[in-house]
Amino acid sequence: MLAVEAHNVTKVFGNIHALDGLSFSVKPGEVFGLIGPNGAGKTTALRIVSTLLLPTSGNVKVFELDVVRDAADVRQIISYLPEEAGAYRYLSGWEYLEFMAKFHTKDRAEARRMVMEAAEISGLGERLKDKTKTYSKGMKRRLLVARALMPKPKLAILDEPTSGLDVLHSYYVREIIKGYVKKYGVTVLLSSHNMLEVEYLCDRVALINKGKIVAEGEPQELKEKFGSTNLEEVFAKVVKLA
């Protein structure tokens, strides 16, 4: 059983083809990265997998569940972190986590366990008592990453998890993801235009350009195939070839 199976997916907005026959698959327990420049179609692809958008054609399955037909069931097993996600300004970090945990479980003890775990992952400590409007961008992102991971989803979909963060916060968030995945064996589908980050986090990557996958494989495999020292170089070569 595959964690994600996208087959010939297109998404058309008017006369713009945001996705143009996108196909890829993610194995359970792996960290899979969709990489590409801005406007390549990464966010659209992740939004379709997370049931936010409908594919114009093609199909996507998450652990055998169809994202259109079984949308409600898909939402039971995924957790999505949008690129520009925010938290509720007038809730404290702790209240925000509690609010989110209650959607995943009705058991109070289980919800509390989730929140405690998220609190630990976020590393925000006492600041969790403060309203989220007082948080810096980095703190907010740490809270949101912790929120996305705390229900131990079968599939975590993370859109640009370190987007706009400084070096230290980016490092912290990457460590959170890496540690959590190792600990619980969660499948992760993430997008990034930061090739170095992807190389560090992902078991396999797919290079996406103009709504199509232009190369797919393990980072090392791709570097060897294109005779490059890093994924950035691979991407430049692939795009040039295309």
Add this chain to the structure above:
Amino acid sequence: MLKGFGNFLLKELKELVRDPKILLGMIIVPLVMFPFLGFVINYAMKSAQEKAAKAALIVVDNDGGYWANNFTETLQMAGMSVFIERNIVLSDENITGLLSKYNVAQILEIPRGFNDTINKYLGGQHVSIKLNFYGVLSTIGAFESMGSSVIDAWIEQFNRRIAPNVVAVEKSTIIKGKVKRGVDPAMLSGLLMYQSIALPVTIMILLTYSVQIAATSVAMEKEEKTLETLLTLPMDRLSILWGKLSGSIIVAAVGAAAYMIGYSYVLGSIMSGVPANINLDLAALELAPSFYGYLLLGISLFVTILSALALAVIMSAFAEDVRSAQSLVGYIYPIVFLPSFALMYLDINTLPLAVRIIFYTIPFSHPIIASKAIIMGDYWTAVFGIIYVSAFTMVVMYAASRLFATEKILTAKLRFKKKGKHGEKQLRNSSKTFHKKAPQPISR
């Protein structure tokens, strides 16, 4: 119950209550608005009193003596148009005929024995006499019955000048052609004014508050980038819609209560001129709704608020941020204000058919129309109004639930400007203008 509704509603209430913008609107606005309203009403009352001092009056002089003439002349010298009739025994039947003969709204009867009583007082005896005042109740103009207080003023002046504490007045009100003895038209008019103004004002406030709160809370989810996360959570998407609607209703109701406290304070200060020991039972005078009337009014108000909220949720779903959401729902306000203001003073049944149709079409007119109809004992108008507004609400709610069930809630956006170059980020939020094929529902 919808999955996740309770949790979401709790979050909504916390957010709404903690938002200083909402608290500011609830506290600051009443503090500024109501003293201003009080000033305006007081000014209007003074103008009405001045006008009433020069109004027309029938004096039925059944005495014909010197002091009766003296009293009548005093009124004439003060600028009132006085029509004098003599020796008529006033009955419920001939009072209305007399009023329509001169086309005036008030009668003062000077009874037989008036002259003798004054003379006896001047001779040193302790005596008193009552004049009879009849005023037509008008519910259209807010301060039409000022004539009653003007008569009070003249009697007081006559007493002070000639015979202290001798002359008093017994007032009666003519309602719907029937004479209600012992009821002061000024007080009754004041109470009815309170009813006929308080309700439209409450409705206006409740609707504008609800609309604004609902629009803000939906747009806030977009502006703060929390909507996307919500839509991928394991909850019914309709919980989001119902959570927004319920939270808005609760907070708006609290806000409306705060407004009404301020409002009744202002009206209370205006009504303080009315003697406190006089207790008018509007229900006994068939001028107050029955229990079922109030029930119908409550239902009418509820479905109307729901319709406004659903409309606001739909409109704000097309906005990207709070500011544009508030601008968008601004288009709802005129259709809220128009019936409220107009029906405060106008009787819908006297309006031309085309205008009546316009008012009936606007769902926000119906609680006001219903309140007036119920007072007159016409419950069917209220029932039909409820049916119409419910149907309207169901259509809007259906549209709102479709919006929340599809990707449109995320992508819908009204464009007022020309399209720019399309990058992916622009597309993400603007598929409304690009879609050729309508999105299918993705939530069950």
